[in-house]
Amino acid sequence: MHLSKRGEYGLRAMIMLAKAPVDEKRLTIGEIAREENIPAKFLEQILLSLKNAGLLQSKMGAGGGYYLARPPEQITLGEIKRTLDGPIAPIRCVSQMAYQSCGCPDEENCGLRLVMQDVRDAIADILDNTSLADVQARITN
């Protein structure tokens, strides 16, 4: 579960969007890039992916920008991470999204696989149960 720059930047941007006051909830790429120290053209691609995944919405043209597609309580870090970095599982044979056999003779009794399944579940448990609102709550309290 390495977090790439792509994933990191996307999560930071989403967290920033979640914390923006309701009346100015629409933020531009430039604003986010400046605040979070992210290369603007790179962030552009990332936000576009998040939009295509249905996590963001946007308004084009002057005065436009990005805003969350759903309230912060309903967007999890797991969704964001998967969108940007792909499956969460450490190895394909325990992936829910992108299962692929590892070629063991007997997968059911593969010790490595059983442990990696636990790891996957532990990570998914955190990421899929932490919403953008939960992230806010942890720092504002």
Added chain:
Amino acid sequence: MHLSKRGEYGLRAMIMLAKAPVDEKRLTIGEIAREENIPAKFLEQILLSLKNAGLLQSKMGAGGGYYLARPPEQITLGEIKRTLDGPIAPIRCVSQMAYQSCGCPDEENCGLRLVMQDVRDAIADILDNTSLADVQARITN
């Protein structure tokens, strides 16, 4: 916490060495490579790294081979994984082994960091508390 081929092969080899009967505990690169379908020359490098990290011992020359440096109860998957794939943390700012600032203005109150810290701890908790003996126990029962 992605598991690279290097990490996967190393873990499989260590698990195989842990399960070998005591009287024939010394296995050659060739034997392990054949049994686990691992390119032999790649495995060679991996076992050498594990040896240099103090997790394996070896005997050179004809009739030689590799064997665990400690009993299976005393070697954790965490040690093996770290040796072969480096730090377990998903992002450097929560790494115990290789900490590095991510450049936030206030790391203590960085929401992303707090969550990633939880993820790191969850992974490390599993890997550092699962020994090679524990892996055996899970499949032989």
Added chain:
DNA sequence: TTAAATTCTAGTAAAACAATAGGGTTAGTA
């Protein structure tokens, strides 16, 4: 009409990954 903004695709340099290659050293055995 102009300027501010997103959209979309392509390209690229550097690093990481997954091997492969090959010569060197050690040790058992015929």
Added chain:
DNA sequence: TACTAACCCTATTGTTTTACTAGAATTTAA
């Protein structure tokens, strides 16, 4: 003493992924 089986060690190579960068097209507000 050869010979052979095994580990030791370092370098190289091809592929893929990562982290950007570039630029042209489109939309919208003023």
